[in-house]
Amino acid sequence: MKNTIKLRAALFLSMTIAMSNGVGAAGLPNGKAIYDSTCVACHSTGAAGAPKLGDSGAWAPRIKTGPVALYATATKGKGAMPARGGNADLSDAEVHAAVNYIISQSEPGAKGTAPKASKAFAADTVKQAALAPVAAEPAGPAAGGATAPGTNVNTFNRLMRPPAQRNLPPPEDGIHDPANDGTHSLQPPLTAFAPLAKSNDGNRVDWVKSLNDDKINPRYDRNDPNVKPMVMDMNIVREVKGSMPDVVYPHKQHTQWLDCSNCHPAIFIPQKGANQISMAAILLGQKCGVCHGKVAFPVSDCRRCHSKSKPLPVKAEAKP
Numbered sequence: 200m201k202n203t204i205k206l207r208a209a210l211f212l213s214m215t216i217a218m219s220n221g222v223g224a225a226g227l228p229n230g231k232a233i234y235d236s237t238c239v240a241c242h243s244t245g246a247a248g249a250p251k252l253g254d255s256g257a258w259a260p261r262i263k264t265g266p267v268a269l270y271a272t273a274t275k276g277k278g279a280m281p282a283r284g285g286n287a288d289l290s291d292a293e294v295h296a297a298v299n300y301i302i303s304q305s306e307p308g309a310k311g312t313a314p315k316a317s318k319a320f321a322a323d324t325v326k327q328a329a330l331a332p333v334a335a336e337p338a339g340p341a342a343g344g345a346t347a348p349g350t351n352v353n354t355f356n357r358l359m360r361p362p363a364q365r366n367l368p369p370p371e372d373g374i375h376d377p378a379n380d381g382t383h384s385l386q387p388p389l390t391a392f393a394p395l396a397k398s399n400d401g402n403r404v405d406w407v408k409s410l411n412d413d414k415i416n417p418r419y420d421r422n423d424p425n426v427k428p429m430v431m432d433m434n435i436v437r438e439v440k441g442s443m444p445d446v447v448y449p450h451k452q453h454t455q456w457l458d459c460s461n462c463h464p465a466i467f468i469p470q471k472g473a474n475q476i477s478m479a480a481i482l483l484g485q486k487c488g489v490c491h492g493k494v495a496f497p498v499s500d501c502r503r504c505h506s507k508s509k510p511l512p513v514k515a516e517a518k519p
């Protein structure tokens with residue numbers, strides 16, 4: 200149990216960002232309902248120069264300032280916008296939920312910019328949610344694609360999604376139930392990830408760099424905020440046959456998040472060369488694949504593991 204708790208560090212981290220709005224068991228603020236009652240007057244019409252819901256061009260520069268800044272201006276007011284949209288009875292959490300809802304509808308790739316595709320997709324996900332309410336992966340869109348014209352056949356493959364379809368807001372990501380009110384109060388990942396270092400793979404965040412740049416500060420121990428990780432800087436080079444660069448396994452980048460016991464001895468015997476590792480095993484979710492492709496960057500990012508180039512082949516043999 201202890202192992203799995205620590206192992207969750209990376210996953211837990213992205214979830215806490217995604218759910219920083221405090222999803223309590225009861226009294227969940229419903230962003231859409233609050234928007235519809237208080238904010239809609241200005242933000243649906245553009246009255247007083249308010250940026251319109253779904254107008255991603257008007258919202259993009261604001262969303263870039265980060266959710267915390269937007270929560271602050273929405274709470275305190277800005278220009279022609281009154282504090283809390285003029286409804287002093289709204290709690291901070293309710294204002295935040297309404298802001299989250301606005302962002303989820305207004306960020307690039309959200310409803311406003313591609314209404315048709317999104318609607319088809321949302322309809323799909325509703326169907327899916329009805330069929331398989333506990334499905335953890337958006338396995339359905341592939342099948343749904345057949346019934347929804349214009350849906351990309353590759354949407355089932357998260358690695359092949361075009362940028363506008365990555366890290367979609369919760370109501371449209373195919374994982375959350377769009378019919379559930381709670382979904383609309385979750386913070387959209389694009390907003391949460393915006394200030395973090397970028398990567399080309401996985402969820403498009405370079406978590407190692409984000410950690411080193413102090414952009415994130417994950418708690419090492421779930422129960423104790425003061426526990427610090429025991430970081431060990433030791434690289435292990437695994438030579439690879441053929442032309443692929445050798446693999447450098449870095450203890451440093453792992454022990455910044457993980458406990459020795461997450462890997463030793465259940466996944467790896469702590470002795471250089473004692474473990475048989477192959478790409479086949481990794482792709483099957485064993486060895487490095489226990490985490491990579493699940494809670495750490497995926498196998499498609501070859502050069503991040505295969506980072507040590509080999510010396511060029513000896514020329515003497517080719518030229519007698």
Ligand code: HEC
Pocket residue numbers: 233234237238239240241242246247248249250261268269270272273277278279280281283284285289294297298301
């Ligand atoms: C009386 C009209 C009005 C109402 C009601 C209103 N807004 Fe606004 N809102 C505006 C205007 C105008 C701006 C643009 C302010 C500016 O940039 O000077 C704005 C901007 C914003 C921004 C962007 C702030 C920024 O830092 O760029 C957010 C977020 C926001 N509103 C959220 C809300 C929420 C949430 C509600 C409902 C609880 C709401 N608004 C209700 C008029 C309104």
Ligand code: HEC
Pocket residue numbers: 429430431435448450453454457458459460461462463467468469470471472473474475
């Ligand atoms: C993410 C997984 C992971 C974590 C966490 C981890 N290790 Fe390792 N460790 C490895 C791998 C992989 C090897 C290489 C095994 C091989 O080459 O067969 C290794 C090798 C070792 C070795 C053998 C070195 C040698 O030269 O023979 C020692 C000792 C070791 N680890 C200690 C630790 C300690 C102490 C910690 C915690 C501070 C730790 N490891 C955390 C994966 C991990």
Ligand code: HEC
Pocket residue numbers: 437438439440441443446476477478479481487488491497498499500501502503504505
């Ligand atoms: C999470 C780290 C990681 C990633 C990402 C990764 N590899 Fe590997 N790869 C390894 C390890 C570890 C080995 C085993 C090295 C050894 O023999 O000890 C390996 C071995 C290999 C081998 C040798 C044959 C075999 O199957 O063992 C090839 C070829 C290879 N990788 C190709 C790739 C390609 C192509 C990609 C990108 C699509 C890739 N790898 C991505 C870690 C990784």
Ligand code: HEC
Pocket residue numbers: 206209405406407408446447448449452453456457461462466476486487488489490491494495496503504
């Ligand atoms: C117990 C989980 C776990 C295992 C097993 C694991 N990793 Fe990782 N690895 C992580 C996490 C978490 C990170 C940091 C988050 C991220 O980069 O996605 C990471 C980061 C890395 C990095 C750092 C990349 C950088 O930018 O500095 C490399 C390289 C790497 N892993 C290679 C490997 C290889 C090779 C293996 C197998 C020998 C392996 N990992 C096994 C969880 C694991």
